[in-house]
Amino acid sequence: MNTHGIWAIYRFEMARALRTLWQSLVTPVLTTSLYFIVFGGAIGSRMQNVGGVDYGSFIVPGLIMLSLLTQSISNASIGIYFPKFTGTIYELLSAPITAMEMVLGYVGAATTKSVLLGLIILVTASFFVPLRIAHPAAMIAFLLLTAIAFSLFGFIIGIWAKNFEQLNFVPALLITPLTFLGGAFYSIDMLPQPWRTVSLFNPVVYLISGFRWSFFGKGDVSIGLSLGVTAGFLALCLAIIAWIFKTGWRMKD
Secondary structure (H helix, E strand, C coil), rough: CCCHCCCCCCCHHHHHHCCCCHHCCCHHHHHHHHHHHHHHHHHCCCEEEECCEHHHHCCCCHHHHHHHHHHHHHHHHHHHHHHHHHHCCCHHCCCCEEEEEHHHHHHHHHHHHHHHHHHHHHHHHHHHCCCCCCCCHHHHHHHHHCCCCCCHHHHHHHHHHCCHHHHHHHHHHHHHHHHHCCCCCCCHHHCCCCCHHCCCCCHHHHHHHHHHHHHHHHCCCCCCHHHHHHHHHHHHHHEEEEEEEEHCCCCCC
């Protein structure tokens, strides 16, 4: 394995994040703090708890997952889109580095940045509400699995996109709405039928539910189903990326 090539891509992507530190870390943390002030203060004062959990604490996993999904996609998609945009993608394709090593470099950097952001938001949340993590190992596992899966998804979007509008299309018009409708700020058990059944077709529900289970030992769906959906989405993204490199779709055009 070409570890030097992987490390070069990884280091370049991490250096880019440091150059845009305000956008990469400070802005999401400030946005999360505003969520706590608005949702925790305005709604939390009227809704004491959800399923026995204080509302301010209840929304923490959803807020982390909201940032994790959007940042994982954004970091990975921008990372691979810029070489396409500048034309340096051909240097990457002709370099002595395999497709898997290229993906490891870009997705590894995107995953690292997203997980660090998630942990920073977790620490920030602890200043606003009392937190307990019932299953720390499961929390880290969900954090990593979700960040890797959606970094792979972002990598696909970066290859698919032909311009900056398309680059922002999926996160803005698909992922963010699905996250808000996926139980980030409420339990889907609070929804009347048939909306609760409809919510079960939203894949983000399973991600948030599993992550919330790691905090409080309870979720909207079973932990096994949450893990299965997350792992299945990760496997699907890997299969699509393998097909892209095999065919050269949107990379050699």
